[in-house]
Amino acid sequence: MEHPRRLFALIGPPSVYLTLFFLLPLGIMAVFSFRAGTIGEARNVFTLEHYRQFIANAAYHRLLWRSSLMAFGIASISTLLAYPLAYFLTFQAGERKLTLMTLIIIPTWTSYLLRVFAWKLILGTNGLLNTLLLSLGIIDQASPILLYSRTAVMVTLVYVWVPFVALPIFAALERIDRSLLEAAADLGCKPWEAFLRVTLPLSAPGVIAGFFFCLIPTLGEYVTPLLVGGGQGAMYGNLIQDQFVRALNWSMGSVMSLAMLLAVIVLLVIFSRMGSFSKLLEL
Amino acid sequence: MSEPAVELRDVTKVFTSTRGDLAEEVYAVQEMNLEIAQGEFFTLLGPSGCGKTTTLRLIAGFERPTKGEIFIHGQPMSKVPPNLRPVNTVFQNYALFPHLNVARNVGFGLEVRRVSRPERERRIHEALDMVQLAEMSNRRPSQLSGGQQQRIALARALVNQPAVLLLDEPLGALDLKLRKAMQIELKQLQAQVGITFIYVTHDQEEALTMSNRIAVMNKGRVLQVGDPVTLYEKPASHFVADFIGESNFFRGVVEAVSGQLVEVQVSGTRVRATAGALPPSSGQEALFAVRPEKVRLIISEESIDGALRGVIQEVIYIGTDTRYIVNVEAQSPVAVRVQNGCGIAPQEYRRGDVVQLSWLPEDAHLLAD
């Protein structure tokens, strides 16, 4: 270290802040998970009861499993939809590339809550989709099932995530040296072979990053299910929220949050093992 | 003479680079000792990675020596940060502040040191006059040509009247013609302001053109310090003889020594050389160098006393001179330069001619390997 004092002066404030308001709360939550109750005397009683309940309750596991599958599905579909988008922007959009990219990003900076809410206007019984299908004669009665379902949650979240997933894929594709593709063609690859043998493997870090960056936060999603999911589309995040807002069983909620945190860490470890994290930071 | 402007005493700089779990120690500068006199134009010359820029950064204070001490005007510098050292630097890519105009770039050091406004403006004006760019004072650096940026960087440093000016390959980014012109200009400027210049370059011709003295560096060590003539005429080592100018190297066995004069057996012939700083003894292996322009060519099938026999392999006409490449048995091909001056017809000798190569003993220097 050349200048320890400068280093400490610079790294000190952000480190202290993150420790106090990010790491410490997680630690306190871990302590809280062993407490018998949220208020009164019960706060001082140590118990493993909540862990026992969490492990014993099959309904929790089902919801956790279902949420994981949904998150996995959402991340996969978003990635599949985002790849051609990023590919088009990189290789076919030409000089308008950045403008077209910005156009994709703009909606993501508008209110999340309201964009999700707007999907109610699309999927609702008297919404855009039903109206459209009715007027085209494809269906003869407005279908109420479009809204308040798992499908509605997935459609909405895919909508939310596609632009974010496209970003790292775009960045990875951008970094591919065009002469590699020319070399592949020169060596006899057909365009689709060059894609499979050169473009796709080289863009893999971006694809992996996009996938995980969608998958992990989606695991804990609770706002979108709240708005468009109804009882059917509830996810694990809603279970946690219930413990804090309705059941007021914070210790149980802590156990559930820790379980999710564990899942997040496992996913992050898998992700960093795939070697993408460091590459991503070089962006 | 008064105390040196800059003195380096046993200075060593070790960089530790950590790549993953591997910690690697790199000796950028090793046990370096130098004394640079006041008012001198001193050059650190060497190939890239030889430690010359690190030496400059050590003097500027951007790096701290691992061992040893640096004195500027007799004051030890180890506890003095760069902003308090009486030195200024002209950076390799000029490092002009892109957000400030030329006048504010030049006045930056004065502003930081709280020089009063009128005084500042006077000195900025003077400095810009000195580099003949007074009319550019409101431009942004990006609006200037490379040569102009270079002069602004120079003015920005000199305006502070440093005790020592450090220049890190300041002409490296300029094209050849401009570089040649700037070399002369810099040299004149230095004589005019009388400030000690420490100049870093990898270009030996540039170093010879400008410097009072040159330190040739390689692998973190100073190999030889001397004025241009000494370094060229009396290189002390293989590296110096090779790096500065062009040299023919001969290997042989010492046959006889008498004072400075040494007789060496080379490819079966006894030739003569000068011992220099290292008096050898008979029977010892020896290496010596002769400059191409110091070798004499004589067409003769018959051997001449003290001359090597060779065959011309290549004749290269380059205008002012003709270069000959001569094959000598058991030695590397020997380059010979013959000036196309009065009385010598170009291409006097032809390919395949058998020639005798000779030189004056004082033009052949025994070298440390």
Place this chain on the structure above:
Amino acid sequence: METRRIPSFGLLYYWLIVIVLFLPIFLLILFSFNDSTRLVFPLRGFTLQWYGQLSKNPELIRAVRTSILLALGSSFIATVLGTMGALVVVRYEFPGRNVFVAVAALPLVIPYIILGVSLLIMLHSLGVRLSAWTAGLAHVVISLPYAMLVVIARLVGFPQNLEEAAMDLGATYWGALWRVTLPIIFPALTAAFLICFTISFDEFAIASFLVGTQPTLPVYLYSQLRFPTRLPLVVSMAAILMSASMAIVLFSEWLRRVGQTPQPKKK
């Protein structure tokens, strides 16, 4: 050779995605002018009454003000801390650097609900009263990595010897940062600030746990979504907000681009 190009599959796909991305936004704007309290098709007549009613809603105005103040404060802190972090990450090698980067970047992916409830538990244990400012504590945590990444991207192309030149000319390290580095990267700092601002301004998942009785705009809007008669009002608010945030994004994007040092062209 000039041939008229048929729109490629890629281009069609791109515009399809763009239409879908903007569809909800346009729907909201459309309904904000619809003369009906019900947000259903078919549309009724054109009206500006919902916009007129906005200004007569003190709760809404209070929520907007809370959100603006909260976003200003948290973005300022996040930008300052993020810039410090970025300087450290770009300029220093030290043991624990990777740990620092990992911890600072973690809020990018960690589900917000975890941040919200863990901070809720801590503040509750300490007996801190919840308010918009307690939500702000978390907003700094989530926007800090964005600020840091924006500044890192700027600093990577920043010639370090400009700082050295400033020190060489007599400035201290901090003076060099203040006089040289920060002015040069200022557009990036502004961009980082604006990004943090939009994040905080829009954030609901954490705020809903932490604001207590001082709703931010998203929390207020959410509370209104349950009352169908209030919806047109919310929607007109949404239309204004979305237009404003689009403007902010375009501006910060522009800043980010003008802020880059022009790179010398490679041969």
